[in-house]
Amino acid sequence: MSPMILNTIEVILNGLMAGVMYALVALGFVLIFKASGIFNYAQGVMALFAALTLVGFQTGQVPFSHLINVVFGTNYHHWSSGINSFLAILLTMLVMVGLAWLVERVVLRHLVNQEQIILFMATIGLAFFMEGLGDLMWGANIKVLDVGLPSGGSFWWEDVTREWASEGSEYYGMYIDVLDVWAAGIAIVLVIALTIFSQYTKTGRALRAVADDHQAALTVGISLRTIWVVVWSIAGFVALVAGIMWGSKSGIQFSLSLIALKALPVLILGGFTSIPGAIIGGLIIGVGEKLFEFGIGPLIGGATENWFAYVLALIFLMFRPQGLFGDKIIERV
Amino acid sequence: MFYRESGDFKSSYAADQQTFPIKFDRIAIYAFVAFLFLVVPFFINDYWEKSIILPVLVWSLAALGLNILTGYCGQVSLGTGGFMAVGAYASYKLTTSFPEMNMFLVIIMSGGITALVGIVFGLPSLRIKGFYLAVATLAAQFFLVWLFNKVPWFYNYSASGMITVPERTVFGVAVTGSNAPPWATYLFCLIFVVVFALIARNLTRGRLGRSWMAIRDMDIAAEIIGVAPLSAKLSAFAISSFYIGLSGALFFSIYLGAAEPTEAFGIDKSFLVLFMIIIGGLGSIFGSFIGAAFMFLLPVLFKNIMVGGFGWPTDMVQHLIFMLVGGLIMFFLIVEPHGLAQLWRVTKEKLRLWPFPH
Amino acid sequence: MNTAQNTGDALLSLKNISLSFGGVKALTDISFDILKGEIRAIIGPNGAGKSSMLNVINGFYHPQQGEVWFNGSLRGPLKPHEIARQGIARTFQNIALFKGMSTLDNLMTGRITKMNTNIFWQAIWKGKAEKEELEHREKVEHIIDFLEIQAIRKTPVGRLPYGLQKRVELGRALAAESKLLLLDEPMAGMNVEEKEDMCRFVLDVHEEFGTTIALIEHDMGVVMDIADRVVVLDYGKKIGDGYPDDVRADQNVIDAYLGVSHD
Secondary structure (H helix, E strand, C coil), rough: CCCCHHHHHHHHHHHHHHHHHHHHHHHHHHHHHHHHHCCCCCHHHEEEEEHHHHHHCCCCCCCCCHHHHHHHHCCCCCCCCCCCCHHHHHHHHHHHHCCCHHHHHHHHHHHHCCHHHHHHHHHHHHHHHHHHHHHHHHCCCCECCCCCCCCCHHHHHHHHHHHHHHCCCCCCCCCCEEHHHHHHHHHHHHHHHHHHHHHHHHHHHHHHHHHHHHHHHHHHHCCHHHHHHHHHHHHHHHHHHHHHHHHHHHECHHHHHHCCCHHHHHHHHHHHCCCHHHHHHHHHHHHHHHHHHCHHHHHCCCCCCHHHHHHHHHHHHHCCCCCCCCCCCCCCC | CCCCCCCCCCCHHHHHHCCCCCCCHHHHHHHHHHHHCHHHHHCCCCHHHHHHHHHHHHHHHHHHHHHHHHHCCCCCCHHHHHHHHHHHHHHHHHHHHHHCHHHHHHHHHHHHHHHHHHHHHHHHHHHHCHHHHHHHHHHHHHHHHHHHCCCCHHHHCCCCCCCCCCCCEEEEEECCCCCHHHHHHHHHHHHEEEEEEEEHHHHHCCHHHHHHHHHHHHHHHHHHHCCCHHHHHHHHHHHHHHHHHHHHHHHHHHHHHHHHHHHHHHHHHHHHHHHHHHHCCCCCCHHHHHHHHHHHHHHHHHHHHHHHCCCCCHHHHHHHHHHHHHHHHHHHHHCCCCCHHHHEEEEEEHHHCCCCCC | CCCCCCCCCCEEEEEEEEECCCCEEEEEEEEEEEEEECEEEEECCCCCCCCHHHHHHCCCCCCEEEEECCEEEEEEEEHHHHHHCEEEEEECCCCCCCCCEEEEHHHHHHHHHHCCCCCHHHHHHHHHHHHHHHHHHHHHHHHHHCCCCHHHCCCCCCCCHHHHHHHHHHHHHHHCCCCCCEEEECCCCCCCCCCHHHHHHHHHHHHHCCCCCEECCCCCCHHHHHCEEEEEEEEEEEEEEEHHHHHHHHHHHHHHCCCCCCC
């Protein structure tokens, strides 16, 4: 094979890996949208918040230490030299559940029956709030997250692919980050787990019932409020997983929530209610933007990843407003 | 007790549908505008101009623009920052390419150019709605900012990639550049704001405004009773973008003087303006103004108190402001979706009955 | 009470209309006409396709087969707002008012097809736009008087009770001064008193303006009282058409409403 083809394959592979990341965030959107009809803009910030909290626990930071020190003139920073990653993940999950409960209690409960667009704007407010909260709790400096996942390029893959190059050509093998492979694996496990959960558990069935028809679910005795807390908790869990992946890859920083914005075009492609759609949409966007940047980017100045996903979604919407997997919309009066 | 409408009867439909039907309001607002034009220019100084009055005026125009699209026509846009950038770069190209062109004309033409861009990005609204559209407008935001970053023609091939406004005069007085006196830049912006607020009121009270609101409230019924969705939506996009373009042009050429697209017109600006109209009041011209003033001044006030007063670190106060703003948005959407404008109306109702509330 | 204003000319003729969604047939091969100046009722059990029929008439649905003749000419595939402009107005089964707007603005919106000052004049307001606005305000005020809704002129319609909303919706359709007025269950969910009021309004409109009316209604008493002719639909097919008394005696119609015993 010529190096050109191999390079293209490498770009596609990297695109797939990036797509997995987008899909992870998109998954959280889909879960919440299906169960409550809320388009949760804050999903990306939830990932950021979860990652920040995880690092905070891992390194034994005192929450709000900055604020406390300023107000009381004290000098707290850490309450311990750090705790086990696994324990930290558990604690973070607890925080995410608590957050889900608070969101339902303080915000969602009061917005029942509002128009979707109002709910959407409320979650934008939520995103701002959580961003400020996360930074205030744990500090805004860029943090390194390491939960023990392997990372770095795979030498084995580099050697294998070098063999593929045609004789005499200068090709040094493909670069694939092991972390990305892990992320893909974890994402697959996550999706399978979620599917099993929603198919074979009582809560899972209740979730699907609510997703299908709120009113009908209420009449058979399903508590909407409990379901919402459960769903937001699961979404919090998905956010935590996404946060760990993103954080291990590129450090925890504000730009994380901007990258997470790309989950929105992913959803437009995949449809808002389809889990497979979210994954396929994520992969399409991931591969699409990497290929576009690789092939056309250099001709027009580069950095096309900033907008490619959105423009693709926009063009797509013009022709198929219902998404890849949605049914044709029949309007009624 | 003096705030009364009794005895203020209307004997014609024209009098009934005027902008300020209550006499007291009318007099108050005329007095206020006279104050803005005749008194403020003599007392305005550099600090007030740069850190309070100009930004509030400029953001008011942007909020007016977005309110036409979102508040009146019901189409949520997250592309405001991108459209402001179009206005800014249009004014930059116009002032540098045609040095003789009158500044008023430059700003208005910048608005016109932005309106054209707005129409292009408004086309998807014919097929998609709600947050689908909101996501589609993100394309405008990211694509436009990228464009102004990457295409050197837009920034006249300057080495830094920044755009800097040259000095231009109106009636012999500089209004752009560092030599412009505060009163001149202030009056220049004020004229735009007052004139276009009036125009916004006129557009929203008549046929066009009603067709927007009909689309907002129930698009299918609107079409069936005879509102053409194409022209209603596209005109909303065009006029909204026109206002946002004006605001972007003023923001750059009068207020900032120099700008770089990612910094000045990022997506945070889109959210800022959206928050202004949510808090001020969706579908209210008055609300656009108080929303803009509130959202701009609140952080300034907060910073002054906490950083200046208590000596807290700036970055921490910034985080607190984020929480405050996010909290306020949720609070308003839950408690008063019609924003400060509605609170004001309710207060006026109460005031009218005072001191006998029953 | 047949107000004999029928001139014999058909204002609207539907010829062999068939409409389906995916595989579901909503209307099958339906033909009937509405004469100038008559009150034509469309009745039938739930799901018979009555509302789909109205949606075809005002162009919201486009039938796969069949022709619509309006005002003497074959109608092309127009958009609903273009059809509104030709002179068809309607009300909706589930009230479709503009909830954020006042009663007055809702009615003024009903006249939107008759207003045409351009953006420039609208921006200036003084002059053409204001003049036009005031002319139409006069007309709308006439309807407000007619429907006795003066007191709620400036109330946002979202706050009005159901019966009044129905009345405002009728007002909005009247404001269009259309040739053909489509009323989709104007009396659904009303008590006897409100129904009587509504009947009176419909008949007054018919007499005062000579408007041709097509209405869907479930209350047979009302239909038999005010309709000139009745068409009966069931499962998307026409099963009866004629004068109220004939339709009432028609065996097919009775079967459709009461069910047939198959033994």
